[in-house]
Amino acid sequence: xxxxxxxxxxxxxxxxxxxxxxxxxxxxxxxxxxxxxxxxxxxxxxxxxxxxxxxxxxxxxxxxxxxxxxxxxxxxxxxxxxxxxxxxxxxxxxxxxxxxxxxxxxxxxxxxxxxxxxxxxxxxxxxxxxxxxxxxxxxxxxxxxxxxxxxxxxxxxxxxxxxxxxxxxxxxxxxxxxxxxxxxxxxxxxxxxxxxxxxxxxxxxxxxxxxxxxxxxxxxxxxxxxxxxxxxxxxxxxxxxxxxxxxxxxxxxxxxx
Amino acid sequence: xxxxxxxxxxxxxxxxxxxxxxxxxxxxxxxxxxxxxxxxxxxxxxxxxxxxxxxxxxxxxxxxxxxxxxxxxxxxxxxxxxxxxxxxxxxxxxxxxxxxxxxxxxxxxxxxxxxxxxxxxxxxxxxxxxxxxxxxxxxxxxxxxxxxxxxxxxxxxxxxxxxxxxxxxxxxxxxxxxxxxxxxxxxxxxxxxxxxxxxxxxxxxxxxxxxxxxxxxxxxxxxxxxxxxxxxxxxxxxxxxxxxxxx
Numbered sequence: 416x417x418x419x420x421x422x423x424x425x426x427x428x429x430x431x432x433x434x435x436x437x438x439x440x441x442x443x444x445x446x447x448x449x450x451x452x453x454x455x456x457x458x459x460x461x462x463x464x465x466x467x468x469x470x471x472x473x474x475x476x477x478x479x480x481x482x483x484x485x486x487x488x489x490x491x492x493x494x495x496x497x498x499x500x501x502x503x504x505x506x507x508x509x510x511x512x513x514x515x516x517x518x519x520x521x522x523x524x525x526x527x528x529x530x531x532x533x534x535x536x537x538x539x540x541x542x543x544x545x546x547x548x549x550x551x552x553x554x555x556x557x558x559x560x561x562x563x564x565x566x567x568x569x570x571x572x573x574x575x576x577x578x579x580x581x582x583x584x585x586x587x588x589x590x591x592x593x594x595x596x597x598x599x600x601x602x603x604x605x606x607x608x609x610x611x612x613x614x615x616x617x618x619x620x621x622x623x624x625x626x627x628x629x630x631x632x633x634x635x636x637x638x639x640x641x642x643x644x645x646x647x648x649x650x651x652x653x654x655x656x657x658x659x660x661x662x663x664x665x666x667x668x669x670x671x672x
Numbered sequence: 673x674x675x676x677x678x679x680x681x682x683x684x685x686x687x688x689x690x691x692x693x694x695x696x697x698x699x700x701x702x703x704x705x706x707x708x709x710x711x712x713x714x715x716x717x718x719x720x721x722x723x724x725x726x727x728x729x730x731x732x733x734x735x736x737x738x739x740x741x742x743x744x745x746x747x748x749x750x751x752x753x754x755x756x757x758x759x760x761x762x763x764x765x766x767x768x769x770x771x772x773x774x775x776x777x778x779x780x781x782x783x784x785x786x787x788x789x790x791x792x793x794x795x796x797x798x799x800x801x802x803x804x805x806x807x808x809x810x811x812x813x814x815x816x817x818x819x820x821x822x823x824x825x826x827x828x829x830x831x832x833x834x835x836x837x838x839x840x841x842x843x844x845x846x847x848x849x850x851x852x853x854x855x856x857x858x859x860x861x862x863x864x865x866x867x868x869x870x871x872x873x874x875x876x877x878x879x880x881x882x883x884x885x886x887x888x889x890x891x892x893x894x895x896x897x898x899x900x901x902x903x904x905x906x907x908x909x910x911x912x913x914x915x916x917x918x919x
Contacts, residue, residue: 463817485819496810500910501832510828511818544913562818 416441416476416598417462417566423470424457431457433623434471439566444592444599446609449619450660455602458624459570462600463489476565485514488559492571494551498543498558504530505539508558515562529561530554532591549580553587560591567592569601573608582640585612589638606657610649611638618659628659697880705884719888721864722853725781729788729849730842737793737845738838741800745834746826751801758797766791766852770859780862788852792845796838803837804830836904836911843900850893 417439424432431454439445449455461468462475464483473480475487488511491497498507508526517525530539533553543551552572559567572588573581589612592599603609609616610632618628634648643649683699685691693701709715744751766787777783807830815825857867866885873881905912 465813465816483816483819487817487819489814489817491810491814493810496808497814499811499829499832501835501908510815511820513824514819542910544910568817 418474421471430623446613448609453619454624486565488564529557718869722866729785733792737796745804784856788849795844796841799841803834836908
């Protein structure tokens, strides 16, 4: 459903990502992990149509992404900047639904349903600055859910919350997205998280970012913060991904190229 | 408190003969005149004329400066092109334009409005430009990522985000417009307007009336300002709480 073909982008002379090839199937949760400065955000912005890549193509449901597509939603790391402080939680979630041609009532209903799904039904009338960081990110997630995108892009979505909230949000996203059969591309620098959340982990190299590893995460679902993380398979995968991220697996790199 | 103290001191100075009451009448006299003016039909007619000129000048200022500031804030090349012109026009004291406007506008109300609009435009324009430029790029990107176009981005993100800055500009403009309307009335004269009333009182040596009318202008200015401050606090609660969180 998402296909990246030789995706390349440079800022002037600086090449951020270099010939990235990646296919994401319908309903898959793919985590992209890499060291800082591997062009993760560039990758996400190219897929979302926010920047025009210098080379290669992004195909979403078979169609090339040229401007910002309307079957895609993004959850950014910085919820405090990505939510609109002048709108209530309900109105924040409902705003993108204008693109769906829904009237006010239908928008409010869909927004309320999404907020309830993330456990914030009671906070619908609150403004973002009246909510904790974790709750604000829940609103962002509800906003993306309500939009019913074919592809949900997440850019370090749990990077700005405390550890406990982070675990809660990971499970929330897994549960809700499994329920809707949503396809997710989640970008993170956290090796542990990528293995826990993903059906697949794609590892990017240091800049210019390119795919150096693509591992299937064969862990039983539903995932559990304690039990999944103590599985031998989890520990092994985490170590494999960790090595790739640090660039230790030279052999593997040769293979995938 | 300070104001009350000053009034008391002035009253005492007048009564003890320290100040000649023909130049500066007793506080009590002025307060009495001010109260009389409040129910004086003729004075109220003058006040209404000034109020109308002020109101329309402010409305016109907003109608011109907000869209212009929005355009200049969003389109960088337009701002670069317009910047020298703005820097040239802005320091010109609008009082210096009064003789020119008298020649251009036959109607004294239009003439006063034009002077007020000229002076009041700058705070609104500059604040709008900076407010628009200050909009968080991620806030715009978020909306774009949902597939919204540039027009929707301007109306749904840029304008609300810049609104607190624009409102501050409008509040400053409201005060500037009061000053300029009354100035134009005093300098250019006419049939109606508080400034006309003040200069007429002056030529009739009625210092008490002059001061009483001036006091009403000042009170009006204070009232408008606090009204707008209250409105800003209420409307932009999100902005102020955010600012408080930052500091």
